Amino acid sequence: MAHKVLFFLGAGRNVGAASVALFKSQGYKITSVARTIKPNVGMYSDMHLTADFSDPQAVEKIFEKVEQNLGVPNVVVYNPYSWSIGPEPWNPISAPLADFQKDLAINTVSAYAATRAAVSAFDKLPSDAKQTFIYTGNAGNTNTIPEFLELGIGKSSTWFLIQALAAAPSFASKGCHFYYVDEHTPLGKAMHYISGPGHAEFFLHLSESQEQEEPLASFRAVLPRSTTEDTLDPIYGRPGTVESRYGY
Secondary structure: OOOOEEEEEOOOOOHHHHHHHHHHHOOOEEEEEEOOOOHHHHOOOOEEEEOOOOOOHHHHHHHHHHHHHOOOOOEEEEOOOOOOOOOOOOOOOOOOHHHHHHHHHHHHHHHHHHHHHHHHHHOOOOOOOOEEEEEEOHHHHOOOOHHHHHHHHHHHHHHHHHHHHHHOHHHHOOOEEEEEEEEEOOOOOEOOOOOHHHHHHHHHHHHOOOOOOOOEEEEEOOOOOOOHHHHHOOOOOOOOOOOOOOOO
16 A cells, blocks of 8 residues: 655644645645644544744654654645845845744744654655655746845745755665655746635646656646636626636
């Protein structure tokens, strides 16, 4: 029987909820971690833990709890993020140093700690088990809007980390796969409202891939479409009508 244990860090109501539900339907055991566990996450989790990812020292301890209570994870998803905006919108470095340090701890340092713990865990898996580490990055490594500075620095740093790990021969020889996941529009532009189900399906695809795919793992969003007739229809999209098929 295939080894299937998902460890999802930063399991929120969108990407996290969709992911644990999909992986559970595919026979995975699930541990979810967040500062607070949402009902639509907890109902699909075999174990759920709370943690503050601004403390990188906590990461190794929660990995130990997972191994002791549910088994060694073979899929680890790191989804937490932190984005501080300073009091002067025109000044991208107006955020206090403590806020910048918190963002960097959550977006990069705890992600680094999670990769270390994941690689150590992967060494304990059966030789035929798939071993996958996924970081939810999206446009954080390329979106150079000034107000995006604090988040972008952390995402860019972890993007480099993921690329370096995927390129390391010692990890590749063991079958460890590493990904920085990015959802974009069909034209390649950044998505500002990302799809939970879209991420979940892509995470599952990467987790069950036999080979390391491109570390900067991008997938195209499936955007809703409306026709001219829809636009001219006076009741199109109203709540309670069959035309309201996109939840607007």
